[in-house]
Amino acid sequence: xxxxxxxxxxxxYCGLSGATAFLVALxxxxxxxxxxxxxxxxxxxxxxxxxxxxxEKSVFCSALNENxxxxxxxxxxxxxxxxxxxxxxxxxxxxxxxxTASLIGDDLHGIAQEVSCPVIxxxxxxxxxxxxxxxxxxAEAYLDSITQEKLAPEPMTVNLxxxxxxxxxxxxxxxxxxxxxxxxxxxxxxxxxxxxTAEEAKSLARAQLNIVLHEELGLxxxxxxxxxxxxxxxxxxxxxxxxxxxxxxxxxxxxxxxxLEQEVKTYFAKEKAELSYLNxxxxxxxxxxxxxxxxxxxxxxxxxxLADALRKELVxxxxxxxxxxxxxxxxxxxxxxxSGDLLLLGSSLDYRHFVVxxxxxxxxxxxxxxxxxxxxxxxxxxxxxxxxxxKLWAAKLSLKHRGK
Amino acid sequence: MGLGKGCYGCSMTxxxxxxxxxxxxxxxxxxxxxxxxxxxxxxxNAYNHRYEISDDETPLVxxxxxxxxxxxxxxxxxxxxxxxxxxxxxxxxxxxxxxxVAGVIGDDVEAICQSVQARTNTPILCVPCFGFMNGGYExxxxxxxxxxxDRFVHPSEEREKKITLVGIVDPYKTTEHIFTQDILEQLxxxxxxxxxxxxxxxxxxxxxxxxxxxxxxxxxxxHAPYVKLGKYLSEKTKLPIIDYKSDPVGYVSTxxxxxxLAKKLSVSKERTDAVLNSMKERxxxxxxxxxxxxxxxxxxxxxxxxxxxxxxxxxxxxxxxxVGIETLGYVIDQRIDSEASKKFIEDLDLGLPVLSxxxxxxxxxxxxISMAKYRxxxxxxxxxxxxxxxxxxxxxxxxxxxxxxxxxxxxxxE
Numbered sequence: 001x002x003x004x005x006x007x008x009x010x011x012x013y014c015g016l017s018g019a020t021a022f023l024v025a026l027x028x029x030x031x032x033x034x035x036x037x038x039x040x041x042x043x044x045x046x047x048x049x050x051x052x053x054x055x056e057k058s059v060f061c062s063a064l065n066e067n068x069x070x071x072x073x074x075x076x077x078x079x080x081x082x083x084x085x086x087x088x089x090x091x092x093x094x095x096x097x098x099x100t101a102s103l104i105g106d107d108l109h110g111i112a113q114e115v116s117c118p119v120i121x122x123x124x125x126x127x128x129x130x131x132x133x134x135x136x137x138x139a140e141a142y143l144d145s146i147t148q149e150k151l152a153p154e155p156m157t158v159n160l161x162x163x164x165x166x167x168x169x170x171x172x173x174x175x176x177x178x179x180x181x182x183x184x185x186x187x188x189x190x191x192x193x194x195x196x197t198a199e200e201a202k203s204l205a206r207a208q209l210n211i212v213l214h215e216e217l218g219l220x221x222x223x224x225x226x227x228x229x230x231x232x233x234x235x236x237x238x239x240x241x242x243x244x245x246x247x248x249x250x251x252x253x254x255x256x257x258x259x260l261e262q263e264v265k266t267y268f269a270k271e272k273a274e275l276s277y278l279n280x281x282x283x284x285x286x287x288x289x290x291x292x293x294x295x296x297x298x299x300x301x302x303x304x305x306l307a308d309a310l311r312k313e314l315v316x317x318x319x320x321x322x323x324x325x326x327x328x329x330x331x332x333x334x335x336x337x338x339s340g341d342l343l344l345l346g347s348s349l350d351y352r353h354f355v356v357x358x359x360x361x362x363x364x365x366x367x368x369x370x371x372x373x374x375x376x377x378x379x380x381x382x383x384x385x386x387x388x389x390x391k392l393w394a395a396k397l398s399l400k401h402r403g404k
Numbered sequence: 405m406g407l408g409k410g411c412y413g414c415s416m417t418x419x420x421x422x423x424x425x426x427x428x429x430x431x432x433x434x435x436x437x438x439x440x441x442x443x444x445x446x447x448x449n450a451y452n453h454r455y456e457i458s459d460d461e462t463p464l465v466x467x468x469x470x471x472x473x474x475x476x477x478x479x480x481x482x483x484x485x486x487x488x489x490x491x492x493x494x495x496x497x498x499x500x501x502x503x504x505v506a507g508v509i510g511d512d513v514e515a516i517c518q519s520v521q522a523r524t525n526t527p528i529l530c531v532p533c534f535g536f537m538n539g540g541y542e543x544x545x546x547x548x549x550x551x552x553x554d555r556f557v558h559p560s561e562e563r564e565k566k567i568t569l570v571g572i573v574d575p576y577k578t579t580e581h582i583f584t585q586d587i588l589e590q591l592x593x594x595x596x597x598x599x600x601x602x603x604x605x606x607x608x609x610x611x612x613x614x615x616x617x618x619x620x621x622x623x624x625x626x627h628a629p630y631v632k633l634g635k636y637l638s639e640k641t642k643l644p645i646i647d648y649k650s651d652p653v654g655y656v657s658t659x660x661x662x663x664x665l666a667k668k669l670s671v672s673k674e675r676t677d678a679v680l681n682s683m684k685e686r687x688x689x690x691x692x693x694x695x696x697x698x699x700x701x702x703x704x705x706x707x708x709x710x711x712x713x714x715x716x717x718x719x720x721x722x723x724x725x726x727v728g729i730e731t732l733g734y735v736i737d738q739r740i741d742s743e744a745s746k747k748f749i750e751d752l753d754l755g756l757p758v759l760s761x762x763x764x765x766x767x768x769x770x771x772x773i774s775m776a777k778y779r780x781x782x783x784x785x786x787x788x789x790x791x792x793x794x795x796x797x798x799x800x801x802x803x804x805x806x807x808x809x810x811x812x813x814x815x816x817x818e
Contacts, residue, residue, distance in 0.1 A: 014438030036504060036536040038414040042442045066537045069508060099436060100535070103474055103508045126436030127471045127505055348448045356461070369445045 012299075012326045013166075014126035016098050017043045018134025021166040022142070024051060024058055027197045028091030032080045034062045034073055034108070035098025035125070050165045050368070060084045064100060072106045081114060091198055092118050092145075094138070099125030120145050130326055132299075135164065136220045139193055143221070146198070148229060151205040156256055157187045159207040159231070162218015163194040167302070168347075168368050169379055170194070176381035177213070177239060180249060184260055192221065205229050209255050213238070214301040238305030241313045242272050242385045271382055275389065282393055289396055292340025294320045297350045298367045306345060306366065306379075314385075315392055317343075325367065334359075341399045343392075348372045360402060362395035413541025415533035417443065418629070419501035421541075422548035425460040425602040428496035430489050433466040434482050434513055435503030435535075440466035460602065465489055469505050479511045486520045486528060496605045497527040497555070499548055504535025527555060546629035549600040550636055556605055559641045560612030566596035567669075568614045570637065570645075571621035571630035580620055583652070583794035587662055588618075590679045591671045600633065612641045615669060619647040644668070651791040654722040655687050658794045686795040691726050694802040699728030701768040701809065704759060706735045706783060709774035710748050715788045717752055720771075723798060729805075733757040735764055765817075769808060782817070784808055 016033065020043050023029045033040045040061035048054050060083055062076040077095060084090070093115055095108055102123035112119040120141050124134045158181070163174050178188050189207045190200035204210075210225055210233035212218040222233035234255045239248035246268040253260050283289065294310060294317045296303050303322045311320065321334055323346075334342065334354075344354055347367035354361050365373030375391070378384035416433050420443055423431050433439050443464060467485040469478045482500075489498060502513055517530040529551040533544045567588055572581045585595050596614045597607035619634050621627055638645045646668050652661035659680055666676040703724065705717075724731055733756045736745045749758065764770055770783040784804055792801040 012438070013441055014436065017438075036414065038417070038536055038540075042446075046445070064536065069537070100504045100508055103505065125505075126438035127469055127474065130438065349444050352448065369448045371448055 013046065013131040014039075015124040015129040015131065015134025015137065016096060016126065017046060017166070018129075018131035018136075019094075019096050019122060019124040019138035020059060020134075021047060021050070021131070021164050022135045022138045022193050023092075023094050024055055025164065025193055025195050026092060026142070026201070029058065029094065030084050030087075030090035030092070031059045031094045031096060032062060032077060032084060033059065033096055033098060034077050034080075034101040035064055035096075036100065037061055037063045039098045039125075046368070047166065050170075052171070057087055062101075069100070069104060073101055073104060074106055074108060074110070077108055077111060078114070081111060085115070089115060090117055092120070092142075094120040094122065096138075097121075097123045097125065099127045101125070102128065118145055131166070132216050132326065135193065135217055139221050140224060142201070143224065146202050148205055149203050151203055153208045153231070154187075154189075154206055155208055156185050156258065157189050157207050157209075158252070158256070159189050159204055159210045159225075160191040160194065160213060161210050161221050161225075161233070162212045162214040162216075162301075163191060164214075164217065165194065166368070167214060167217075167299070168366055168370060169375055172375070172378035173380040173384065174213070176378035176383055180239075180245070180381050181252065184249065184253065184264065185258075186252065186256065193217070205231065207231055209234060209252070211252060214299065216300045237308055238301055239380045240305045240384065240388065241309030242268060242275060242382065243313050244305065244309045245381050245385060268382075271385075275386060279389065286393075286397065286400065288316060289314075289392060290316045290341070291343040291396070292318045293334060294343045295323070295334040295346065295350075296320065296366075297323045297325065297344075297346030299325045302366060309385075309388070310392075314389060315343075341396070343395055360399065362398050364391050364395060413544075414439075414504075414535050415531065415538065415540055415544025415547075416501040416503060416535065417446070418541040418544025418546075419499060419531050419533075419548040420464065421626075422545045422552075422600045423462050423499050426462050426600075426604065427460050428605045430463045430465060430493050430495040430498050432482075432485060432489060432498055432500045433464065433503065434478070434485075434500055434506045434511070435466050435469055436505060437466045437468045439503055440464055463493060463495075469503070469509075474505075474509055477509055477511050478506065479513075479516050482511065482513065482516050483520055486517070487524065490520075490524050490526050495526065497529060499551070500528060500530045501544065501548070502531065502534045504537055507534025507537050529555060542626060542629040545626070546632050549629070549633040552600050552608060553633070553637055553640055556608035557611050557637065557640055558609065560610075562613045563615060564594075564596070564610075564613045565592060566594045566610075566614045567646075568596045568611050568617050568637075568643075569598045569620050570600075570617050570634045571619060571627065572598050572601065578790075579793040579797035579800060580651075580790075583796040584618070584620065586796075587665065587679065587683075587794070590682065591666055591669060591675060593669065599637065611637070612643070614641075614643055617641075617643050617645045618665075619645055622648070622651060650716070650719070652794050653719040653791045653797065655726060656722065657719055658687075659683060661794075683795065687726075687798070690795055690799050690802065694806060695727045697806050697809070698802065700730070701728075701805075702730050702732050702766070703769040703771060704732050704735050704763045704767040705756070705786065706737070706764060706770050706772045707740065707745060707748065707774075708737045708772050710740060710744055711774055711788065713789075714751070715773075717754060717786065717788065719791070720786060720788075721754055723792070723801065727802060729769075731756060732763055732767060733759040735759050735761055735770075768812070769805060782808070782811075 020031055023031050024047055044055055044059055060080045062073055062080045102125050108121055122141050124137055165171055174194055190196050190204055210222045210231050212222045212233055212235045215235050225231045226233055236248050236251045239245035249264055296307055303324055307322055342359055342361035344361050345364045345366045348369050348371045351363050351372045363373055377387040379388050423429055467482045500517055514530045517528040521528040531547045533539055533547055572578055597603035617634055617637055634645050648661060650657055652658040662679055771786045772783040773786050792798055
């Protein structure tokens, strides 16, 4: 059986990227990465792509050199701070040590005296953890640095946790979910870690419920907020597919103690009927939407949510394998030598392996980095279900004439 | 960003570039695992416009240094990693690149590599650089190449009609390689290998039998380590290095380049003339194809940013003139310091006037210098960093100009 080499580690971005990804979502925040230029440039390049803009005015670098190891990093951090302050004082300053700086162990707290805004110091490099750990650590450090307003929870008001533009397609998925919630009268108080202000972050207690979108990213924060602010939280399978989205929405409304079941069912019945009709026409023309093997490579919440939607409502298939990003080895290899139609949902790193293995496959990009597929719409929610089905059919049809 | 001068790159990336497509090898990054992700993503980006996806890619594994290893060291972890790599991949050799973390922790990586090598009989080459320390990207690239030379390359009395290319990484999409290989074949030579980035152990052991070394990638940002490697390889093998003053770009310099190369390889006059005639024919065909489409078009050179390397653009004017494109002059971006731009224009010495920004709208095409930050703009970058080599590169460049003009013709310009 020809498979991906088992030592091709399912790696993920480092904690520094995760921490920075959380903070660039905060309006007015500026970050100094206390580390080498290379780490800075690669974090920046990744996040610039995710946020679709250059973050040079938000993220700065101390540019460690060899002398820093001996003499310390403070002068370089101060130099970066001077550069940062040319653009005006930020609303929040974070100084994040990368691996090397954290090993050097400088005490940089004196920097806080040079600005009047709140300052967060943190050691979050690749040796401290991966993207998820970095994100969570920074989120917790940020929440600890602010004082929550004492507010009474407002009905039908929620915070969205565990969402970030560093997740593939988030810039389409999250607005789609927000739109769906608002359609049923739910108000978003704060999308913490996705796109938020300091005022919103200080008024988390206004929410009746915390909705955790990506569990691996948001559960820790939700638990913290439950302990400290007594805000209940909901973790549910991601809203992929129409049935998946309907189920997710009903769970949210139930957690908000609102009975809109009939309205929701009516709305989704109409959507399902329409999509079912379109699907039936395509099946009549091209045969069943069938793949002999489906391989899904993504972070936990995405992989499991998509697997559920594909399995229960979107496609028929012979076998499905899941590989979770962050796990150190490929546990469930795809069998390239099996004949038939193979569908890969993953990143361009997975795509390359399949090309090299000369597999006959179709590809849908669902994880970063993605240079081999294009998506201009959501995969979650109602519009997402249509878009996903469209992509699945396009994948199927691309294999139809490719030959064996 | 105001970071000042100093090291930009990481030596591990330099090592990776040096050992990019060596099938016999495995690269081990003694680093946190995210460093491997960075490398993979960097390559994933490159695959779409520079490299062809192939199964020649050297596997990359990381030793996964964690926080707790800062106290006890990560040497044992590296040893386990090396042994596992040997078990799974059975490589002919391993190259170990070290991260800054390994340097700060103080692991004796060299000792571990030697110990595992002695136990397993697999050559393990340890690059003496640590992340951004000890010279960064260029030093990592050079040291990796030097280790390969020390280990596998030997001088030889025997000679084959082969040339070793120094400096190219991917052969499939690089016009330099496609063109160079074609010319060498016409002159009666084969390419022995591309050193250090695409070569097997067998090929490295046979480098000594080449006729000469040919320096490639002459005018790009990271040429310096390849020049050093070329010199070192030449000293080891006693082979001559063929280098040239300028890239074969445009008609005149391509023919001069071929003639110069043929002379250095002691090719007969008859054969050289045949190759030159064949080249003239190819150029004539390409110019005949594109001249009807491009002649009479007016263009400007828009200086968006002054390059960090010295450049000459005589070849650029020549290739535009060949198809009848008229270059109106320069437009200088307002953000550039006037003294700096004046010096830049003087150094280019093309005899073109500086025009106002209105010229950008009046021209049929705009070629920009240093476009990387401004990808939204509908211009064509002047390819000074990776020149359009010979007839191959010329055809690619003209096609780009033609397609841009077609776009404007069908949709208009904003």
